[in-house]
Amino acid sequence: MTATPRARVQRRPVHGVLLLDKPLGLSSNQALQKAKWLLRAEKAGHTGTLDPLATGVLPLCFGAATKFSGLHLDADKRYEATLRLGVTTTTGDAEGDVVQERPVPSITPEQLDAVRARFTGAIGQIPPMHSALKKDGKALYEYARAGVEVERAPRQVVIHALKLALAQDHAAAPAIIIEVTCSKGTYIRTLGEDIGAALGCGGHLTRLRRVATGPFMQSQCVTLESLEAMPEPQRHAALQPPEVLLPDHTAVTLGSEDAGRFLSGMRRRGAWPDAAQVAVFGDSPRALLGTAHVMAGELIPNRLLSPLEIQQILQAATAPQAPAAALHTETSV
DSSP states (O other): OOOOOOOEEEEBOOOEEEEEEEOTTOOHHHHHHHHHHHHTBSOEEESSOOOTTEEEEEEEEEGGGGGGGGGGTTOOEEEEEEEEESEEESSSBTTSOEEEEOOOOOOOHHHHHHHHHHTSEEEEEOOOSSSSOEETTEEHHHHHHTTOOOOOOOEEEEEEEEEEEEEEOTTSOEEEEEEEEEOTTOOHHHHHHHHHHHTTSOEEEEEEEEEEETTEEGGGOEEHHHHHHSOHHHHHHTOBOGGGGOTTSEEEEEOHHHHHHHHTTOOEEOSOOOEEEEEEEEETTEEEEEEEEEETTEEEEEEEOOHHHHHHHHHHHHOTTSOOOOOEEEEOO
């Protein structure tokens, strides 16, 4: 029987940020590869992973935007989760095997408030075995799959805000709805397990949704399903410019002569105050040139876009329906 040939897609330069509402069941990389294929993009990356169990805000970076994706790793995150009480699992979520079942005591509002206060602020977390954190060059989940548990040092994270409300999950089992704003590196599964342990009955997550990361909100996101249904020009119109990854950067605009020299890596002098994070733009036309920092009146380049990338971004902005030149052909995923 002859196999059906796989579709081939012409890759092309695509620059920008897609705010994706990641669906349930896909890894972050699977979602990224699907979006990359739909956009026919040459280069793509994400700004931090979400578990397959989790849904919600996942910023995807394409082309020139990948140069600034690392800046978003430190962003605070906001999640909503459902913690089923009385049942603990091997993974801390519904994908794991049941380890223990215990009766759920009557929980008063005062007890819930005491637990909330205990887990607000700077707290220590022991990373879960089912995580991508590495030990001796090997991901912890690889040890877990082999039935090996390794020692993990506690990590300090910050819970900026925490709300806990008694509820029932989809199976009418006793549960707690968790709303949390936290620092990078926070494991919500671990937070749920610790809250369950503090209540004396244990628990595991049955739902996890990221509703915000840094300045990006779930209301700004597009789903893979809706992206696939769009005509191609509309897919590209869904992209935001790379500078959305630089919301806390001071903006500096250079004239054409200084812009050209800055793009070649040269420092520029001006009456700028010292600044650790600067987004540099050219003024004719206005376009992001890269990032820099200012020290003693000198604008010092950090990460630069190439002149070709800038040209492609400007062309896409003025003629979004005109396809960019394909550089090579690649088999689809």
